[in-house]
Amino acid sequence: MGIRFNQVSYDYSSFAQGLYTAIKDINLEITEKNEFIALVGHTGSGKSTLAKHMNALIFPTSGSLEIFGNIITSKRSKKIKYNSIRKKVGLVFQFPEYQLFEETVEKDIMFGPMNFKITRDEAKILAKEALNLVGLDDTYLTRNPYNLSGGEKKRVSIAGILAMDPDILVLDEPTSGLDPAGKRVLMNLFKDINEKTGKTIVIITHDMDLVYQYFNRVLVMNDSKLIYDGLPEQLFKEKDLYINHLDYPNTIKVLTYLNQKLNLNLNVYQKTNADALLEIKRAAKL
Amino acid sequence: MSYIEVKELSYSYNNKTNVLEDISINIEKGEWIAILGHNGSGKSTLAKALVGLLEPATGEIFIDGTLLNEDSAFEVRKKIGIVFQNPDNQFVGVTVRDDIAFGMENLCVPREEMLEKIKFFAKKVNMLDSLDKEPANLSGGQKQRVAIAGILAMQSDIIIFDEATSMLDPFSREELVKYIKTLHKDGLTIIMITHEINEALLADRILVMNKGKVYAFEETEVIMKKKEVFTDNHLELPVALDLANSLEENESHKEIRDKLWEYALIK
Amino acid sequence: MKNIIIGQYIPGKGLFYRLDPRTKIVSVLFIMIAVFLLQTIEQLLIALGVAIIMLLIGRISIIKVLKGLKPILVLLIFTFIFQIMLNREGVMIVNQEMQLTIFTALFLLLALIIWRILSRYIRYRFLLFLAFVASIFLILVYVDFGYPLVNSFSFKIYEQGLRMSAFVVVRLLIIITLSTVLTLTTKPTDLTQGLEKLMHPLKKIGFDSESFALIISISLRYIPTIFDEANKIMLAQASRGADFSEGKLKDKLKQVISLLVPMFIIAFMRSEELANAMESRNFVPGEKRTRIYELVFSYRDVLATTISVLILAGAIVLKVI
Incomplete structure (x- = not known):
């Protein structure tokens, strides 16, 4: 078993808002192999807090979670090596600027593995492998991470986590700020890593088109609670996403509009433009 | 003469390759222009040049008939404001009220007038109840709205949005776009740099930039029919x-x- | 990081909120000087009384001020205990025999356990801590049976020691109360503007008080942002196995660098963007600007300044005679 949340709640207190419940009574299981999961929810719904629990960066206020056999509760336990959990579950933050600090890409990627008592030579090999895994060639090793483009920085920051060879990879809005083409390239990369290495990947995103096209499991957070865990298509059929400040995939929106305006009977649940086109052509023939 | 005229504008950082090359465009008063182009196409550089934050290597920019240069920048900036991408890095004031006031303070608007305008424009962007709030307690979308109010209070009638929605979640993004629509209805000239094709569709005309040059600048309906414009520019x-x-x-x-x-x- | 009480403005109404920040800064400064001029504990206690009356008049919750004291509580207690222990002048007023026996040790251990357990559930931890300290004394004094572990010793308090420790603590208490009143009732913006106006005459010697005030107010505005960011960077590096609590010195150094470099680079990018945003809104350093906040001097300010001047004068007179 990879990660299991058991009635997990997390409160934090701030001067402005007083006591604030970020997540409430979360029950959730994520297996350590082959899963590809989207985590969605409006801003402030608690999805980032949920993600930070997954590698024990923060501890639940109440409830407990099990991460690769370690039981995490509100109290720090001396028996648990929290650092080793972070090696098993890698968390990539939204902005690469938060973690890049070395003068070369190679050194920066090596920082993670080197924190786990391995030799420099081993770390170098891992860095190179991780860099190739995110689709950058060896010429990047000697470059300064701060002179890279936004998309490249993002890849290097992901490589920095991949180099620790985690079983589960959690990414906080990795596609934000990229243009549509860049988004797709990165998503294909994640899918590729997932299929090649069997690592479970959890991705926080706002983009419902991506959710529909790439994932077969989606978690929806709303007002601190996990309100959905299942297939994306089922989500779009069952829930009124607008209430939860979420959107529908564009294909569904466009086809629904056609149905309304032209009294058609299109099946609106089409993942891609190509599928939608086939559906329109089918309906037009009738 | 058009409201905004850019004539053969070129710009380069440290005299290396041109970030902007020979840009000539005209924008009429009250138009909504969207600027598309992938990262590094020169969109943001053009935006900065329009508000006089960069000095062009060659070429000229006229805003409402005034040639933009070091001497006229102060006057020109009364007409043209810019909302940047990162909501946190442009919020100067300690509170919403202070931030809306900042531009007016620089223009030496009398205090009484400032207080009235702050109320008026805070109401316009629905931030009247939050005048005493600090930026730490505002969402990204709210901060962007405060930035808009600050520009409106300076009596600007051209607003550039430099990827102003890109750090917001879809919900706040949609909300901000609604405010931009009302600004356009009020007769303001809008220049919107964006990645979101759906946002660009709201514009009257779309300018597509590629490697520092104008690739296309046409009516939205016209440009949307040209498939090659999209495939050539990595746009969807x-x-x-x-x-x-x-x-x-x-x-x-x-x-x-x-x-x-x-x-x-x-x- | 948002819940630092010290130096925190809390919105409210009352006399002190209506005073001009310049008045408050000057008055607090005068009274502080006066407090430093006082020489006896009696005078200081009167001053403390005056400070408390001030709080009551200004309708400032004393609990909030006490909360402001929290960060320096440990300092206060240590000062107090050290002064009592070390100063051996004057009449001895307490001479208490104490003993450490096997049973005292047991009781002490018990008290410690009870304190640790209770402190998890009780809100007023400080009161509990005081109770714990008091119980240590009681146990040391009254539990005199059982096998003695060390020779019995005596705990002595001298009059002068008590006086001195009370003196130092009360003085600190007053100073902190005064400055808390200032920051509690004055918006940071008003405070900086008050400072700016007070330092305006320094323009003659080339000090640009307006830019200074702007720098302070922008720093104030970005403190929460930077703390928030530092926290995120720390979590991001912790996710890469940087363990800030353990590790060798050499590893630690690297980990600190992994925090500082991103912080500086982000701050650098931010300052550039901020400068652009300010310039695009027609900010020109050194140029004349109008202000949204206007400081108005009223009869209250005259009164408050007069009172503080009188207090200072009184303290000077006391010092001279």
Whole structure:
């Protein structure tokens, strides 16, 4: 078993808002192999807090979670090596600027593995492998991470986590700020890593088109609670996403509009433009 | 003369390759212009040049007939304001009230007048109840709205949005776009740099930039019919238009095609 | 990081909120000087009384001020205990025999356990801590049976020691209360503007008080942002196995660098963007600007300044005679 949340709640207190419940009574299981999961929810719904629990960066206020056999509760336990959990579950933050600090890409990627008592030579090999895994060639090793483009920085920051060879990879809005083409390239990369290495990947995103096209499991957070865990298509059929400040995939929106305006009977649940086109052509023939 | 005229504008950082090359565009008063182009195409550089934050290597910019240069920058900036990408890095004031006031303070607007205008423009962006709030307690979308109020209070009638929605979640993004629509209705000239094709569709005209040059600058309806503009610039057509373009040009599809166009261009 | 009480403005109404920040800064400064001029504990206690009356008049919750004291509580207690222990002048007023026996040790251990357990559930931890300290004394004094572990010793308090420790603590208490009143009732913006106006005459010697005030207010505005960011960077590096609590010195150094470099680079990018945003809104350093906040001097300010001047004068007179 990879990660299991058991009635997990997390409160934090701030001067402005007083006591604030970020997540409430979360029950959730994520297996350590082959899963590809989207985590969605409006801003402030608690999805980032949920993600930070997954590698024990923060501890639940109440409830407990099990991460690769370690039981995490509100109290720090001396028996648990929290650092080793972070090696098993890698968390990539939204902005690469938060973690890049070395003068070369190679050194920066090596920082993670080197924190786990391995030799420099081993770390170098891992860095190179991780860099190739995110689709950058060896010429990047000697470059300064701060002179890279936004998309490249993002890849290097992901490589920095991949180099620790985690079983589960959690990414906080990795596609934000990229243009549509860049988004797709990165998503294909994640899918590729997932299929090649069997690592479970959890991705926080706002983009419902991506959710529909790439994932077969989606978690929806709303007002601190996990309100959905299942297939994306089922989500779009069952829930009124607008209430939860979420959107529908564009294909569904466009086809629904056609149905309304032209009294058609299109099946609106089409993942891609190509599928939608086939559906329109089918309906037009009738 | 157009409201904004850019004539043969070029710009380069440290005299290396040109970030902007020979840009000539005219924008009329009250128009909504969207600027598309992938990262590094020079969109943001053009925006900065328009508000006089960069000095062009060659070429000229006229705003409402005034040539933009070091001496005229102060006057020109009364007309043209810019909302940047990162909501946190442009919020100067300690509170919402202070931030809306900042530009007016620089223009030496008398205090009484400032207080009235702050109320008026805070109401316009629905921040009247939050005048005493600090930026730490505001969402990204709210901060962007405060930035808009600050520009409006300076009596500017051109606002540039430099990827101002890109760090917001879809919900706040949509909300901000609603405010931009009302600004446009009020007669302001809007220049919106964006990655979101759906946002660009709201514009009257779209400027596509590529490697520092103007690739295309045409009416939204016209440019959306040119598939090659999108494929050449790593842009994706909005779903509805991609479907419309893929449907064969025959009678049985005409109705659907029209509706798809209608959907894409709802303003 | 948002819940630092010290130096925190809390919105409210009352006399001190209506005073001009310049008045408050000057008055607090005068009274502080006066407090430093006082020489006896009696005078200081009167001053403390005056400070408390001030709080009551200004309708400032004393609990909030006490909360402001929290960060320096440990300092206060240590000062107090050290002064009592070390100063051996004057009449001895307490001479208490104490003993450490096997049973005292047991009781002490018990008290410690009870304190640790209770402190998890009780809100007023400080009161509990005081109770714990008091119980240590009681146990040391009254539990005199059982096998003695060390020779019995005596705990002595001298009059002068008590006086001195009370003196130092009360003085600190007054100073902190005064400055808390200032920051509690004055918006940071008003405070900086008050400072700016007070330092305006320094323009003659080339000090640009307006830019200074702007720098302070922008720093104030970005403190929460930077703390928030530092926290995120720390979590991001912790996710890469940087363990800030353990590790060798050499590893630690690297980990600190992994925090500082991103912080500086982000701050650098931010300052550039901020400068652009300010310039695009027509900010020109050194140029004349109007202000949204206007400081108005009223009869209250005259009164408050007069009172503080009188207090200072009184303290000077006391010092001279």
